[in-house]
Amino acid sequence: MSKRKLWTVGQIDATGVRGPHEKELEDISNAKYPLFTGIDIKQLKQIIEENLGGKIENIGFSEDWTITIEMFPEINIHMAYSYFGDEFGDDIEAEFKFYFSGERATWVPGEDSATYIDIVMDLIERKLKSQELFEQSYDSKSDLMKKVLLQRTKPFELLKDGDKEKLEVFLGVKVWKLTEGWRIKKEIFPKIFIETVWNKDTGLDIKFSGENLSKNISSYHIELIGIFLINHILRYITVNNLEKDLPDICYIMFSRYYTKLKNWVHRTR
Numbered sequence: 642m643s644k645r646k647l648w649t650v651g652q653i654d655a656t657g658v659r660g661p662h663e664k665e666l667e668d669i670s671n672a673k674y675p676l677f678t679g680i681d682i683k684q685l686k687q688i689i690e691e692n693l694g695g696k697i698e699n700i701g702f703s704e705d706w707t708i709t710i711e712m713f714p715e716i717n718i719h720m721a722y723s724y725f726g727d728e729f730g731d732d733i734e735a736e737f738k739f740y741f742s743g744e745r746a747t748w749v750p751g752e753d754s755a756t757y758i759d760i761v762m763d764l765i766e767r768k769l770k771s772q773e774l775f776e777q778s779y780d781s782k783s784d785l786m787k788k789v790l791l792q793r794t795k796p797f798e799l800l801k802d803g804d805k806e807k808l809e810v811f812l813g814v815k816v817w818k819l820t821e822g823w824r825i826k827k828e829i830f831p832k833i834f835i836e837t838v839w840n841k842d843t844g845l846d847i848k849f850s851g852e853n854l855s856k857n858i859s860s861y862h863i864e865l866i867g868i869f870l871i872n873h874i875l876r877y878i879t880v881n882n883l884e885k886d887l888p889d890i891c892y893i894m895f896s897r898y899y900t901k902l903k904n905w906v907h908r909t910r
Contacts, residue, residue: 647700647719647740650751655898662751666758670737673762676769677722678735682706688768692857693761694831702738708765712757713873714813715743720758748876750896753869760862764830768857776859779849786847786864793871794845795888796878797823804881811877812870827870833858835867837874847871 654660677685682697685708689695695710704721711717719742724735739758741747767774782790800808800823808825809816817824822840829835832853838846847867854863872894879891892905 645700645742646746647742648746649740650755653741653747653749653754653896653898654751655896655901660751662755665755666737666739669755669759669762670739671733673766674722674733674735674737676766678724680769684769685765688765691831692764692768692853694828700740704738708761710761711813712749712754712869713745714811715745716749717742717746718754718758718761720761745876747896747898747902749869749873750894753872756865757869760858760865763862764857774855774857774859776861777855778860779854779863781860782847783861783864786867789868789871790845790847792890793875794839796875796891797839797845798841799878799882799885799887800839804877807881808874808877812873825870825874829866829870830857833863835863835870837867837871845871 650662650666651660654662685706686697689697689708689710693708693710695708697706698709700707700709700719700721702721702723704723707719707721709717709719719740721738721740722735723738726734741749741754766772802818805816805818808814812825812827814825814827816826819840821842822838824836824838826834826836828851830853833851834849834854836848836850838848840846849860849863849867858866875891875894879887879894892900895903895905
């Protein structure tokens with residue numbers, strides 16, 4: 642484990658100051674750690690494996706345990722839990738520290754990864770408390786999703802026949818090349834699928850399905866993960882078409898660390 646390069650959201654944001662996503666993750670830790678005090682590790686392991694496709698491990702920070710989940714191939718999220726009681730006298734008995742690993746861990750901006758962590762933590766909490774979902778409007782699209790589909794459709798024109806297999810590996814998905822476009826289907830959590838369809842005439846569309854969809858994740862949260870999937874497709878398109886004059890939306894998909902590495906002007910959404 643010591644050979645695995647681990648990044649923090651502060652390093653990925655690369656702002657030189659304490660950024661909003663560091664604060665966001667600290668708030669998540671403070672809000673969620675009481676749920677895990679004295680938890681049955683076997684119960685937690687079952688929740689993580691069956692509902693998130695993740696694992697419990699140790700990443701070498703003297704933590705009690707770490708939840709590791711693959712967001713995309715070569716982008717892993719590690720949620721390291723440490724219990725220390727009240728030894729610091731600040732009424733905080735435990736904490737989560739969040740790390741990222743993989744060859745493309747620094748591609749994803751803190752905005753996406755912090756929100757993804759919040760979604761995962763929410764799912765775990767509901768499973769621990771046996772709570773039902775409230776938002777289940779999977780067949781309707783929010784105004785945000787409608788805007789995203791319009792904003793991000795043009796780069797799909799750059800996908801070529803030869804991208805099929807590479808895209809499957811990059812995203813961990815099944816890809817179909819259609820007569821009029823592309824169909825991309827990913828199992829984001831066990832038995833929960835997101836399907837992105839691009840048609841050169843009608844543009845970009847997205848659908849959600851799976852046996853565990855209505856059991857495990859709200860329509861609001863699955864939409865957000867759908868946006869993260871589309872964002873990552875745009876990252877693939879961008880790095881494979883750098884010689885072209887790409888739409889501005891392509892460059893906005895990357896973290897500040899990555900844009901600094903490439904000497905791009907960093908633009909935010």
